[in-house]
Amino acid sequence: xxxxxxxxxxxxxxxxxxxxxxxxxxxxxxxxxxxxxxxxxxxxxxxxxxxxxxxxxxxxxxxxxxxxxxxxxxxxxxxxxxxxxxxxxxxxxxxxxxxxxxxxxxxxxxxxxxxxxxxxxxxxxxxxxxxxxxxxxxxxxxxxxxxxxxxxxxxxxxxxxxxxxxxxxxxxxxxxxxxxxxxxx
Numbered sequence: 229x230x231x232x233x234x235x236x237x238x239x240x241x242x243x244x245x246x247x248x249x250x251x252x253x254x255x256x257x258x259x260x261x262x263x264x265x266x267x268x269x270x271x272x273x274x275x276x277x278x279x280x281x282x283x284x285x286x287x288x289x290x291x292x293x294x295x296x297x298x299x300x301x302x303x304x305x306x307x308x309x310x311x312x313x314x315x316x317x318x319x320x321x322x323x324x325x326x327x328x329x330x331x332x333x334x335x336x337x338x339x340x341x342x343x344x345x346x347x348x349x350x351x352x353x354x355x356x357x358x359x360x361x362x363x364x365x366x367x368x369x370x371x372x373x374x375x376x377x378x379x380x381x382x383x384x385x386x387x388x389x390x391x392x393x394x395x396x397x398x399x400x401x402x403x404x405x406x407x408x409x410x411x412x413x
Contacts (some may be wrong), residue, residue, distance in 0.1 A: 233361040235261075237370070244376045247283070249367075251291035256370035258296070272334040273316070278303055289338035299331035305342040 237253050239245055254274065262270040279286035293300035305326075306319035314333040319326055321340065331337075349357070367374055395401045405411075 231357075231360065233363070235363045235365060237365045237367055239367060239374065243374055245374060246376055246378055247280075247285045247288040248291055248377060249372060249374045250288045251295055252372045253367055253370060254288075254292050255295045256372055257365065260365075260370070272314075273309075274298075274336045275307075276336065276338050278338040278340060286338075289336050293336040296334065296336070299333070299335040300337070301329045301331050301335065302338045303340045304337050305340045307337060307343065 235257055237257065258271050258274065274289075274292065276289045276292070278289070280288070289302065290300060292298075301316070301318035301320070303320045304318045305321050308317040308319075309315075310317070316331050316333065316335050316337070318329045318331060318337060320329065321327075321342065393404075395404060
């Protein structure tokens with residue numbers, strides 16, 4: 229995908245990882261990466277997917293922006309950076325059209341599927357990627373507590389849908405509505 233390096237925060241298998249813990253982890257990693265760097269070399273833009281496939285919460289980006297005190301733009305389908313002005317124009321698709329949002333850096337952006345089509349890595353690039361630095365971090369070393377804050381009380385299927393029926397006349401329809409307790413006017 230073109231990354232120069234990677235960071236892997238190792239969490240034990242079967243650990244419940246909630247969005248707030250992920251946002252706090254990302255915040256800690258960003259702060260660690262920015263430590264001692266000149267302003268021009270600091271991370272000032274984070275791009276995330278709009279939601280994780282495992283829990284579908286769709287809130288990690290917003291939580292990260294809040295924790296960092298950064299601007300945020302959600303569901304981006306197009307991103308234009310103006311480095312000189314230190315701002316980003318984000319286009320988002322909304323019901324009934326599009327919306328453009330202008331954000332000052334630093335910013336957290338969550339993306340829509342339309343933003344980019346990932347390239348498939350070629351075999352030579354896969355081999356090169358194996359030589360890139362991979363830093364492994366422990367959440368405890370970052371000071372992040374993964375203790376779940378949410379408790380699922382119940383999960384159940386919605387009631388089965390009952391199909392409608394056909395009526396032969398207006399009188400029959402009115403009769404069925406009365407049976408259902410719906411008053412016809």
